[in-house]
Amino acid sequence: MRLELGIINITDVQLGPSAAIKDGTLYVDSDALVAHLLENEERLVDVKVHLARPGESVRITPVKDVIEPRIKVDSEAEVFPGTVSKVLPVGSGRTHVLRGAAVVTIGKIVGFQEGIVDMCGPGADYTPFSQLNNVVLEFVLQEGLPAHDREQALRFSGLRAAKFLAEPAKDMEPDEITTYETLPLMEGVKRYPDLPRVAYLQMLQSQGLLHDTYVYGVDAKQILPTLIHPTELMDGAIISGNCVSACDKNTTYHHQNNPVVADLFAKHGEELQFVGVIITNENVFLDDKIRSSDWSAKLAEYLSLDGIIISQEGFGNPDTDLILNAKKIEALGIPTVIITDEYAGTDGASQSLADADPSADAVVTGGNANEIVILPKLDRVIGDINVVTVIAGGSDKALREDGSLEVELQAITGATNELGFGKLTTKGY
Amino acid sequence: MSKIRVLHYINQFFGGIGGEEKADVPPSLREGKVGPGMAIQGAFRDEAEVVSTIICGDSYFNENLDEAKAQILQMVKDVNPDLFIAGPAFNAGRYGVACATIAAAVKEELGIPAITAMYEENPGVDLFRKQLEIVKTANSAAGMRDAVNNLVPLALKLARGEEVLGPEEEGYFPRGIRVNYFAEERGSARAVDMLLKKIKGEDFETEYPMPVFDRVDPAAPLKDLASATIALVTSGGIVPKGNPDHIESSNASKYGSYSLEGFNDLTSETHETAHGGYDPVYANQDPDRVLPVDVLREMEAAGEIGKLHNMFYTTVGNGTAVASAKKFASEIAQKLLSAGVDAVILTST
Structure with missing residues (x-):
């Protein structure tokens, strides 16, 4: 399967009379956007459109999802299949990407799990989304909707907005084009006989409301571990329905730009052969954990792998899934590297994971999510700052008298991402 | 100086x-x-x-x-x-x-x-x-x-x-204190490099050496359930409605102790969960699903247990540091011991 990503660089976002992309500026026709969203989602009552650019003194919270606007230009299939687009196979052909732009969804809190994105100051160093030209959508939903309905309405509306914003890119000439290709199994073996066969096992959060992930629209709780082409991820085959403890949850943007996929492709054909992606879930029932980890190990063996990278999503309960996966695959003689993050307490002195095994001897960490950061007051808040007292990583002391915040890193969207999206890590003292 | x-x-x-x-x-x-x-x-x-x-x-x-x-x-x-x-x-x-x-x-x-x-x-x-x-x-x-x-x-x-x-x-002994810093390369690139070294059999350095965990032996079984006082303790975050002590939704810094006097059944009117790490909908609909007061009251009435202790202890076990959990547990255990509680049912989420 072969996909061309046509990158269109976006360096500014503006509200415009009509939707357009010109000289790197994304012009948003907010009336048309709002009308499109209201028309497609009856549970939505109102949408406010805000803009937030890198370096601006803006704090956004409670952030639910971040999505990169993309559009497929030469096929009937569209991005985000099975959710807001037809269930057609994606991952081949050409997709145009508005690199540097994103949709950020916010709205009245659904759980306690949403995150914070600061566009400047120390908080901006911890979230990749401070570097993007963000179209922030503040959703107002019908009163009295059950929490699961609220979550779904917000999730779908964000995806629709990202598709809508990318429409002007359909006929544009991209600034650059990169091609990604995964060969059928036997062809890969013939083409790269001497390179180690490496795959990627991506664990998808699937613990319930605000902890869910969808694969072609299927709730990941209900999947058995399976194979997926890395390019399918780039077309939004996997989307996020979770932001619980926002630091280490994968937004849809993370899935579209999965860094493990990118870095394996970077060495593909040179130092390794990137065989493909296995996806698995992180269900709360022990039987599911055992079944899914057994299955992942079977697939790893079936693919005759020489090595595998395993990325976790979340912490605590999924630490068990992570260790089961690593232990069972190592037991087959296939070397593993796991990517996780840590909850070592605010003083960094407690044990970091809820499970451990000596065979998981190669660990990459995205940092200690319990570390406290002080975020200075910023000029403008998009959303509702009072949520910081209740979101994961906040406390009743989080909102300080001078308007600054005292929160754990876990409150910052993407701060300790376990796909290895960021550079934050931890060392032992 | x-x-x-x-x-x-x-x-x-x-x-x-x-x-x-x-x-x-x-x-x-x-x-x-x-x-x-x-x-x-x-x-x-x-x-x-x-x-x-x-x-x-x-x-x-x-x-x-x-x-x-x-x-x-x-x-x-x-x-x-x-x-x-x-x-x-x-x-x-x-x-x-x-x-x-x-x-x-x-x-x-x-x-x-x-x-x-x-x-x-x-x-x-x-x-x-x-x-x-x-x-x-x-x-x-x-x-x-x-x-x-x-x-x-x-x-x-x-x-x-x-x-x-x-x-x-x-030159000092590692203290096991985890401190954050920004590395040169992003995590995924470090993972790919580490894997290639591991495949080739070269030296590599894990960023988190796996610890050895404490194991706790289960307590001896009760001899006589019908005369035992049973307490409920949970890390599932069940609190009186409104979370009066503001227990954090993650990495809790405190636990709450609340009376069960007069409660035969917890409802969405009286209790809720403060926990930010699981789908709270079902716990909020019926908090007995996490803190089974209803069942224990039935067993109490039927004489199957002596009685349900009139206080419950609760915290949020979501990203909560082991050091905090240890501290809460030893304080709660002390209170349970002095109240003459014979056994505890610990529930999570």
Whole structure:
């Protein structure tokens, strides 16, 4: 399967009379956007459109999802299949990407799990989304909707907005084009006989409301571990329905730009052969954990792998899934590297994971999510700052008298991402 | 800057009082440097001065722990040094435990920078490595020179409040403290590099060495359920509606204790969950799903259990540090014991 990503660089976002992309500026026709969203989602009552650019003194919270606007230009299939687009196979052909732009969804809190994105100051160093030209959508939903309905309405509306914003890119000439290709199994073996066969096992959060992930629209709780082409991820085959403890949850943007996929492709054909992606879930029932980890190990063996990278999503309960996966695959003689993050307490002195095994001897960490950061007051808040007292990583002391915040890193969207999206890590003292 | 004033702690042997036969001498305070204090002073040059020395018998310290600690802390308070150094203790077990105990107490209770040094097998290392920097030494006093040379630069940094680098760079035992920093490469690139090394059989360094976990033996079963008082304790975050004590949705800093008097059934009107780590909808619809008060009341009425304890204890076990969980648990256990509770049902999420 072969996909061309046509990158269109976006360096500014503006509200415009009509939707357009010109000289790197994304012009948003907010009336048309709002009308499109209201028309497609009856549970939505109102949408406010805000803009937030890198370096601006803006704090956004409670952030639910971040999505990169993309559009497929030469096929009937569209991005985000099975959710807001037809269930057609994606991952081949050409997709145009508005690199540097994103949709950020916010709205009245659904759980306690949403995150914070600061566009400047120390908080901006911890979230990749401070570097993007963000179209922030503040959703107002019908009163009295059950929490699961609220979550779904917000999730779908964000995806629709990202598709809508990318429409002007359909006929544009991209600034650059990169091609990604995964060969059928036997062809890969013939083409790269001497390179180690490496795959990627991506664990998808699937613990319930605000902890869910969808694969072609299927709730990941209900999947058995399976194979997926890395390019399918780039077309939004996997989307996020979770932001619980926002630091280490994968937004849809993370899935579209999965860094493990990118870095394996970077060495593909040179130092390794990137065989493909296995996806698995992180269900709360022990039987599911055992079944899914057994299955992942079977697939790893079936693919005759020489090595595998395993990325976790979340912490605590999924630490068990992570260790089961690593232990069972190592037991087959296939070397593993796991990517996780840590909850070592605010003083960094407690044990970091809820499970451990000596065979998981190669660990990459995205940092200690319990570390406290002080975020200075910023000029403008998009959303509702009072949520910081209740979101994961906040406390009743989080909102300080001078308007600054005292929160754990876990409150910052993407701060300790376990796909290895960021550079934050931890060392032992 | 004025000279850093150092108070040095040594045992009866290094203090020149005597060997094992003098190990029961109580602590005494001397002016100036004694024994290994000479070498330490030499390494300090003009940067710091060993102003006093405390000498204490190893048996005295370990057999009269509370009293010895109190006496020595009082001496430290009186001298009020800028820096406290204990040892080096090398492989002398009781001496090492004394050095580490008192240095940790000086650091924690008086807020004075404190350091010690010993051999890796000295039991003082495992007991106190988390609390303070313990510099690595050889296993006998033959390694005094190296021990002092490693100890002194780190001691000066601590006294001056300068940045302490990692255990490798500074020569102390890893304390297990996890500190964040930004690496050169993003995590995924580090993972790919690490995997390629691992596949080739080359050396690689994990970023998180796997710990060995504590295992707790299950308690003995109850002999007679029908007369037992059973308590409910949960990390599933069930709290009275409105979360009156503001227990955090993640990394809880506290637990709540609430009455069950008059409750036969928890409802969405009376209780909810404060937990931010699972789908709260079903727990909020019926909090008995996490804290099974209804079932226990039925069993109480049917005489299957003696009674349900009239208080429940609750916290949020979501990203909550093990150190906090341990602290909550020991306090809750104490309260349950004094209330005469026979058994506890612990529920999670």
